[in-house]
Amino acid sequence: MSATPAAMPTPAQAPISKPQTGTEFLESIRDDGREVWIDGERVKDVTTHPGFRNSARMIARLYDAMHDDANAATLRAPLHDREGWTHPGFLAPRSLEESVQQTEAFAHWARIGYGWLGRSPDFIGAAFCPSFEVEADYFGEYAGNAKAYAKHLREKVSYIGHAIVNPPIDRSTPQTAKDIMIRVEKETDAGFYVSGAKVVATGMSMAQEVLIAHHFIPVTDKKYAPVFSIDINTPGVKMYCRRSYELDAYKSSTPFDTPISSRADENDSILVLDNAFVPWERVLMYDPAKANTFMAVPGQAARGLLQAGVRLAVKLDFICGLFMKAAEVGGTKDFRGVQAGMGEAIGFRHMVWALMAAMTRDLMPWRDQYLQPNAVHGHAYRVLAGEQYSKMRQNILKHVASGLIYLPSSAHDYLNPEVKPMLDQYARGSNGISSEDRTKILKLLWDTIGSEFGSRHELYEMNYSGSQEQVRVDQYVRSFQNGTAAQMLGLVDTCMGEYDLNGWTAPDLINFGQKA
Template sequence: MMSAAPTPDEAPNELMTGDSFLESLRDGRQVYLDGEIVKDVTAHPAFANAAKSSAHLYDALHAPDTKDLMTTVDRYTGHRVHRFFTPAHSAEELLKARDAIEHWARLSYGFMNRTPDYKASFMAGLVSTQDFYAPYDGNARAWYEKYVKQGMAVSHAIVNPPVDRNKPSHEIGDVFIKVVAERDDGIVVEGAKLMATASALTNAAFVGQIHLGNLQKGKAEDMALAFIAPMNTPGLKVICRSSYEKKATSPFDNPLSSRFDENDTVLIFDNAFIPWENVLIYRDTEKIHEYFPRSGLLSRGFFQGAIRMAVKLEFMAGILDKGTAMNGTQGFRGVQAGLGELLAWRHLTWAMTTAMAMDPEEGPAGTVLPRLEYAASHRVLAPLSWERVHRFFEEHLAGSLLMTGSSNKDLQNTELRPLLDRFYRGSAGSAEDRIKLFKLAWDAIGSEFGARHELYELNYAGGPDQVRLDTLTGARAMGLLDSYGAQVDKAMGDYDLNGFTTGRWADGS
């Protein structure tokens, strides 16, 4: 007779705390910035505050007022886990996972995109689809258990570098990831992958393929790989872009970039050793084409992304409203119309998360997934919403975004301060209030950090054309367009050259 499942208070809890998460990053990883290895990412000025921001997420898993909001008992391991790190089995579970995702998103005001729950979109599926990974199904299950129990932070790198993409993959063996040696205890790989956003502050990276069209059977088996690499894997080099956190002059001047900069990186595997227990797919050109749609990453990933975007849009609506009040333009008709549209984008985005959860589709092994066609629609519309945000801020705040002085030191200058108090004051606040608000607005859309977010949101789920083509392809595969076309045929069947042929229109009643 099976024993009763443990209650949440009885369940083992191995989830990392903020402190243990920070400690887990001190593992000898090779993170490169400005030509040098960063010895400790938790203390380096390029990463320290972002690391603390991530630590806050883990603290929320244990805080008395958010512990039950964020966690549940995992049916597979019996441990207390983050609600989105384990597969959902009902619409109710998806909604509760949404609440957990939302809370984490609010801790960065929607500006940290690759928080650990993002990769949960894929990692949670390792337990419900483990048979797919045979003969490495045991690895899939083992990694799920390790991941979910600790609440590990996992990044991913699934895009090939933009080199010779017009050629078949097997002709670019000097750049794309491939296996170069097979050993009794694992494989040796070399090559590069991108974009491993935030990987400098994660525990491991999932490495796979997404651009699959030219992985040819019989020629590209050495590239048909999927594996998980701890960030301290010997031979793994993490090459970072310039750090916006490091460039931040103060929290007052750079309130977002000084603490929420998720550094985008390229992972270079320089004859790196991958033990067999970390391999999920090996030299299988057919399976490497199937794992992406089978994993649940598409619908779950866009579910998490939509929740995060809704929080971000709320934040931007708040800035726009306060900014126009500070300028005395809040009552202008055009300003009100712009703010109204921004709110509509937020409401639409949030409503889509509700629909994804409440109208789920059947997933593997008794699980449910957010409905894919709704997720695909968010994938198309999210970049448009962020493009409109920029338009509203540039139209309705305009030069106010630049009338902020050079830094917080201007306000601390005793000679300048009386002048700034007089000439920089706002209609709804002091000069300091006004400058503080517009520096926040500029960091969100105009700084290097803000420009990166514009680029990120545009390409978050793929190129603009590709997200639309995928929506079309998916609709055709599900028979949606056939159904829609049948309605057209039915409508045209109601009449012919001589008049109406069906219903009351035809019989004159």
């Protein structure tokens, strides 16, 4: 008898690629050696420090939502190059259906943070990750790095922040002070060492990586022109944080009194690189001509504006709902003036959602089989958002008025049996709403609109897309680039071409004094 042939071994299958979970995210930043400073002290672990721990857990919620099978249709998209899935925003859409899913994914994540996480991981994922892949040749000799980094980002769904603004040491001169700009100190066979600083590095204390790039003021010297990513826990990367609203709440408040600022505080920091090492494989550009145009990489602006606009739209959903609750608890919901104020806020909300719907569905051909949102609608959002957000905030303060002033000092008042009966009687709401519920609603409104946290968010939205003047200049310049100006001017020219000093030149119109 012949022996039965042995089965041939099959090659090991590559594991199915999935993004990190919330637990994996928290473990990756736990006591990892990052250098974060606040109140004169170095933070050993941002996952346990009371100034960062709950905000970090809100980010972890985003990752866990992707791994919840109930959200699979919205928060999972198959990878294009291997078996597995990622967040839809980390891929360039190839169809209207994929574009709609991407927008729904942005909205789903934004709702987890109630719209208050302005730099959630999908912002960079949306703006940069697909462009690094689709427009890899834009990066010249570093095209391979760009594609490899895009693959890394979409497979892990890294929490990557970005820092592009130089410290404004002296705005009276055309050049930023050279000793503060990010610059290459030394090159080696393995990479280069960089020093310098960036400001308004939002959420960086909790991020895993940061993208360093150049923006606005042109550079001419190669040493000032690197564009790269770097791990936050790299030796020499230092973050000097602003005041922590989460820490303030921990020290002197309760979740009842500060329900958003105590868990959705994306601390803005001064990011300093002090002779930090960057491997060559993390370099994306290293040339003044390239670095000066990094923010113009095709696709980046439109995709970033889509994610940002959807996030703001969700935030407006939250604020409008809270405004309506405040009017009900204050007994003013039927007042004509208050209804007009609420209607104005809702109208702002509708405009932002409409612009995002237009971006989602009015798709422009990109490269290969890919599509991108029409940036025209996104740039309209840029002009609208900052000024209207400030107006809406003042509108709410005006209509809710003193209801935001006479509030119990803290939740502890209701836990005191001597104080609670007095509050139940004299601080109750209208329409049968209890004192505790009235206070809960108005404390939430004050935390998001009236507090220092609320003021920070007004300033944040006002300057989200850059200076208000520059945003408007950009709109004007782009109207000539995209043909809108020609269309508008042409419409006027057509009108003026139908008459002259002698009357109508259009053959179907009757001049004055002529019979019909």
